[in-house]
Amino acid sequence: EAGVAQSPRYKIIEKRQSVAFWCNPISGHATLYWYQQILGQGPKLLIQFQNNGVVDDSQLPKDRFSAERLKGVDSTLKIQPAKLEDSAVYLCASSGQENYGYTFGSGTRLTVV
Amino acid sequence: AQSVTQLGSHVSVSEGALVLLRCNYSSSVPPYLFWYVQYPNQGLQLLLKYTTGATLVKGINGFEAEFKKSETSFHLTKPSAHMSDAAEYFCAVREGGGADGLTFGKGTHLIIQP
Numbered sequence: 001e002a003g004v005a006q007s008p009r010y011k012i013i014e015k016r017q018s019v020a021f022w023c024n025p026i027s028g029h030a031t032l033y034w035y036q037q038i039l040g041q042g043p044k045l046l047i048q049f050q051n052n053g054v055v056d057d058s059q060l061p062k063d064r065f066s067a068e069r070l071k072g073v074d075s076t077l078k079i080q081p082a083k084l085e086d087s088a089v090y091l092c093a094s095s096g097q098e099n100y101g102y103t104f105g106s107g108t109r110l111t112v113v
Numbered sequence: 114a115q116s117v118t119q120l121g122s123h124v125s126v127s128e129g130a131l132v133l134l135r136c137n138y139s140s141s142v143p144p145y146l147f148w149y150v151q152y153p154n155q156g157l158q159l160l161l162k163y164t165t166g167a168t169l170v171k172g173i174n175g176f177e178a179e180f181k182k183s184e185t186s187f188h189l190t191k192p193s194a195h196m197s198d199a200a201e202y203f204c205a206v207r208e209g210g211g212a213d214g215l216t217f218g219k220g221t222h223l224i225i226q227p
Contacts, residue, residue, distance in 0.1 A: 042218050
């Protein structure tokens, strides 16, 4: 089966600019997650969707980060305006009903300069 | 809140030697536990997971882990290290309830000496 697709692979922006990341989960997976992985740390959950509804966004910096999952399939994560500390890899993951299997995409590496 | 502690940010072993990566967790409910591996510039690949049942879990690439509730541990082992095992390893615990995102440890970088 096809994996979790993410784009772009890399992005470099200046601080205060805006940026958006896209994720296409595994077909049929109802649950989608966005994680932030800062260099040298483990991934941190930002937001979880169940179909097109938000289940958990308690760690999402809502003053600058937003995410949506229209039609319960693809998702976008946006940062506006970006700060230097937002430099990280943004990972998307999806899971289905079976066995708590989480599949991760390759991530988008964001560098804010 | 659940948390994961991985002892040792870097572990170095010789090729052919035993690999032991330590993971301790805190959870107020029976946990689901995971080990992931991450190669440079790649996403996370699942090595193995514990949900219920047998506490000794076998995964891919010869890795296994044992869930020890009394010690709140889920250490990862491999009898004989291979050069291709060099990577970053993350232990994670599943949150409870409807919000089931993973909480990760900080990771352990495994170095294999020839």
